[in-house]
Amino acid sequence: xxxxxxxxxxxxxxxxxxxxxxxxxxxxxxxxxxxxxxxxxxxxxxxxxxxxxxxxxxxxxxxxxxxxxxxxxxxxxxxxxxxxxxxxxxxxxxxxxxxxxxxxxxxxxxxxxxxxxxxxxxxxxxxxxxxxxxxxxxxxxxxxxxxxxxxxxxxxxxxxxxxxxxxxxxxxxxxxxxxxxxxxxxxxxxxxxxxxxxxxxxxx
Numbered sequence: 001x002x003x004x005x006x007x008x009x010x011x012x013x014x015x016x017x018x019x020x021x022x023x024x025x026x027x028x029x030x031x032x033x034x035x036x037x038x039x040x041x042x043x044x045x046x047x048x049x050x051x052x053x054x055x056x057x058x059x060x061x062x063x064x065x066x067x068x069x070x071x072x073x074x075x076x077x078x079x080x081x082x083x084x085x086x087x088x089x090x091x092x093x094x095x096x097x098x099x100x101x102x103x104x105x106x107x108x109x110x111x112x113x114x115x116x117x118x119x120x121x122x123x124x125x126x127x128x129x130x131x132x133x134x135x136x137x138x139x140x141x142x143x144x145x146x147x148x149x150x151x152x153x154x155x156x157x158x159x160x161x162x163x164x165x166x167x168x169x170x171x172x173x174x175x176x177x178x179x180x181x182x183x184x185x186x187x188x189x190x191x192x193x194x195x196x197x198x199x200x201x202x203x204x
Contacts, residue, residue, distance in 0.1 A: 011169075018170045019177055022163050030178065033143060033159060034185035040115050040141075041190060046078035048110060048140070050102045050131060051119035054172050055145075056083035058119055062179040070183040074191040080109065082131075102131035112139035117179075118157065121171045123150020132156045145178065147171035 001009075023030075037047060047066060049059035059081040066079035082105045083089065092101045106116065116135045120128045123146045132153070135142045144150070144157035147165055154160035163174040 014167070015170055015173050018163060018165045018167075019174050022161075022174050022178075025164070026161060026178075029159065029161065030181060031185065033161075034182050035189060036141065036143075036159075037115055037182065038186045038189040040113060041077050041186070043113060045111070045113045045115065046080060047115050047117065048080050048082060048106065049117045049119070050082040050105075050128070051145075052083070052125055052127070054168075055119035055121060055175070056081075058145075058172065058176050058179065059117070060084055061176065062117070062183065065180070065183045066186075070180075070187055072187045072191050074187060077186070077190075082106070082109075099126040099130050102127050103134040106131050106134045106138065106140065110135065110138050110140045113141075114138075115141045115143060117143045117145065118153075119145040119175060120150060120153055121147050121168045121175075123147070123153030125153075129153060129156065145175045 040047070047063070049063050050056070051059045060083065063079040063081040063084075066077040068076060082102050088105065089101050092104050096104065102118075110116070116131070118128050118132060129152075132142050132144075133156075142157045142159070144154055144160040145163075146153050146160065147163045147168070149166055150162065154162050161175075161178060163171045165171050165174070
């Protein structure tokens with residue numbers, strides 16, 4: 001095996017190992033968060049997501065999965081990625097400060113009972129930390145996605161998912177897998193056909 005092939009294999013093996021360690025430690029928390037989000041949608045609330053850079057792409061990706069569909073043909077679910085509107089982002093950054101780009105949107109768009117998913121691999125992004133503070137004041141439940149360097153950020157969130165790695169690509173890969181799993185579980189909670197319990201009971 002050539003050196004490049006060894007490096008490629010190691011990258012995949014490292015990603016698998018991080019995801020396995022993360023999933024083993026967070027199974028119950030993932031189930032709980034899936035129910036929390038499903039309950040919020042059931043009550044007419046919305047999901048607000050945000051992040052910077054690659055995490056912004058993850059936020060947009062997951063919002064699309066909820067608004068459109070993931071694995072099931074079903075009604076859209078109200079999810080908004082706060083990092084997508086260039087005019088809003090640049091006007092807030094220009095008139096106030098870049099640290100306000102998510103906080104100001106949460107003040108305007110967020111309602112009590114909504115859920116916010118904040119994604120930051122480092123946990124040190126000022127605009128993310130300010131947004132968490134605003135969310136708490138407005139009664140918005142906060143769910144954080146981060147890595148092992150994000151202890152300060154994780155401590156500010158109502159619920160935090162901490163990927164056991166400091167390697168940004170490995171953290172981001174786990175974040176998107178986590179979000180996909182949550183999407184799948186929410187769909188199953190809200191739109192799974194009811195089990196035919198009566199038929200089962202009637203069988204001899």
